[in-house]
Amino acid sequence: MNICSDNSFLTIFKLIFRLFRFTGIEVLCRPKHVARNMELDDLPLSRGKWIKYRILCFIQDGCKYYVYIGFCAKILVGTAKMLYSVDKTRYLTDNFISLLTILFYVSVYRKRHAMSQMTETLSQLLKRVLDGTPMVKTYAFIAYLITVIFLLFIYSTQRYVSENYVKDLLKITPELKKANISLNFTLYYCSLFLGLTFTFVSLISCYVLALFALYYSLTCSYIRVLLKHVLELVDEECFPSNPDSVFYIYGYITRYMRNMDEQLSLPVFVSVFFTMIGLFWGGYRIAFNPNMTREQSLSLIIPLIFYLSVQLLIMVSASITNELANKAKSVMQCLPYRNLTQDLKKKYKFKKDLNQGNCLTLWNIYVMDRSLVITSVGTLLTYGILIGTLGKNT
Numbered sequence: 001m002n003i004c005s006d007n008s009f010l011t012i013f014k015l016i017f018r019l020f021r022f023t024g025i026e027v028l029c030r031p032k033h034v035a036r037n038m039e040l041d042d043l044p045l046s047r048g049k050w051i052k053y054r055i056l057c058f059i060q061d062g063c064k065y066y067v068y069i070g071f072c073a074k075i076l077v078g079t080a081k082m083l084y085s086v087d088k089t090r091y092l093t094d095n096f097i098s099l100l101t102i103l104f105y106v107s108v109y110r111k112r113h114a115m116s117q118m119t120e121t122l123s124q125l126l127k128r129v130l131d132g133t134p135m136v137k138t139y140a141f142i143a144y145l146i147t148v149i150f151l152l153f154i155y156s157t158q159r160y161v162s163e164n165y166v167k168d169l170l171k172i173t174p175e176l177k178k179a180n181i182s183l184n185f186t187l188y189y190c191s192l193f194l195g196l197t198f199t200f201v202s203l204i205s206c207y208v209l210a211l212f213a214l215y216y217s218l219t220c221s222y223i224r225v226l227l228k229h230v231l232e233l234v235d236e237e238c239f240p241s242n243p244d245s246v247f248y249i250y251g252y253i254t255r256y257m258r259n260m261d262e263q264l265s266l267p268v269f270v271s272v273f274f275t276m277i278g279l280f281w282g283g284y285r286i287a288f289n290p291n292m293t294r295e296q297s298l299s300l301i302i303p304l305i306f307y308l309s310v311q312l313l314i315m316v317s318a319s320i321t322n323e324l325a326n327k328a329k330s331v332m333q334c335l336p337y338r339n340l341t342q343d344l345k346k347k348y349k350f351k352k353d354l355n356q357g358n359c360l361t362l363w364n365i366y367v368m369d370r371s372l373v374i375t376s377v378g379t380l381l382t383y384g385i386l387i388g389t390l391g392k393n394t
Contacts, residue, residue, distance in 0.1 A: 010119070010123055012138045012141060012142065012218065013119050013218070016211055016214060016218075017116070017119075019207075019211055020112070020208070020211055021056060021059075021060050022059065022060070022063060023063055023064075023067075023204050023207055023208045023211070024060050024061070024062075024063035024064025024065075024066075024067055024109075024204075025060075025064070025112050026057075026060050027112045027113075027115055027116050028116060063204065064109075066200075066204075067201055067204055068102070070197050070198065070200070070201030071101060071201055071205075073194075073197065073198075074094075074098050074198050074201065075095050075098050075099070077194065078091045078092075078094045078095045079091075079095060093281060096277075097274075097277060097278070097281070100270070100273070100274050100277065101274065103270055104205070104208075104209065104270040104274055105205060105208060107266050107267040107270055108208060108212055108267050111267060114264075115215065115263075115264075118219070118256075118259065118260055118263065119219075121256060122219065122222055122223075125226065125252055125253070125256060126222065126225075128252070129226055129229060129252070130225070130226075138218070141214055141217070141218055144214065144309070144313070145210065145211075145214055148210040148306065148309070149207075149210075151302055151305065151306055152203055152207060152210070152306065153203075154302055155203075155206070155299065155302040155303055155306065156199045156200070206303070206306060209275075210310060212271060213271065213310045213313045213314050214313070216264065216313075216317065216318075217313050217314065217317035219260065220317040220318055220320070220321040221317065223256070223257060223260075223321055223325075224320065224321055224324050226249075226253050227321075227324045227328045228324070229249070230246065230249055230250050230253065230328050230331075231324075231327065231328055231331060233246050233249070234246060234331050234332065234335065243335055246335070247332070247335075247350050250328065250332050251350070253328075253358075254325075254356065254358040257321075257325065257358040257359075257360065258356065258357075258358055260360070261358075261359070261360050261364075265360075265361050265362065265363045265364060266363050268314060268318075268360075268362060269362040269363035269365065271310065272314060272315070272362060272376075275308070275310050275311040276307075276311065276376060276380060278303060278307040279304060279307045279308060279380055280380050280383065280384060282300045282301075282303055282304045282307070283304060283380070283384060284384055284387065284388065285300055286300050286301070286304075287384070287388060288388050311376070312373065315372055315373050315376070316370075316373065318360040318368040319368050319370045319373070321360060322359045322360055322367060322368060322369060323370075325358055332354060333354055
């Protein structure tokens, strides 16, 4: 599927989808049976493209299975640590975060085709509604993406340096301390392999989280462009010359928002929940762990900045979009749609679009608004102080 090849203002969507490919999530998919049945002798001009496609498929599948196997190994190692360690809370929390990360990755992977289809629908909607190119500042999104990649690189390096898996293995099996040099040499390379594997897996999961938040916020930005266009058509001082077209445009936008919420509300809910857990756990370890080294503190401060930026990017963009959608709905309800046309089907569609909810939610549990930002931060502080006070003696 060729997404938005004619629209330069949606080029960033293609960039996001191509970056998704390196995490094992193929958004711009091509049917596999087409690639299997492709004969190189019959298509000599497409030989290079075919080889490139197969290499990309190999990288994509490798990253996908690497994520699954890496997190399963991380859960197994965390379970072993939990059984042989005195501090079982930390490793139990690490296993829970790993399971939550797998759930988020799978939820985004299952909605990859829906993301592609929604982008195509958004492109057609922009062509139908707007005459010119919408003014969306994509440079801010690109700058955010570059900053996030830089922070994730520093975070992964610091995390790898701060972890000592040899020490953890010796805690699990104390008899290994009496082993010979060759066994310690083997343990060193086991620690090196585990450290690189877990670091790379964590980097991929955070990378997917950043790309999804960027895609979601950018989609919200284009929805706001469409809603502002509707508000411009329905000016307070003059009645629209063609009310039927305004209702048609508003109906397309509301149906797109409902479809977007239906498809992406679960990944958004998991991503927000994941970032809140990351903020809470990182802040708690920094505040109530007096034996933490400088490298460990830095390895926790960077993901805190990352989680907070992702959470605010999703919440603020969805909140502003919901506010603008409610404003457009209030204005549209003031129009005399009952007298616009004698067609009963059109009247039914108009009334249905006006009465149905078209807000972006967290898995249909909570409608995102600006108060959610304050509530989430207050919840983290409240439970952090409570758990820190109760567990102060231990």
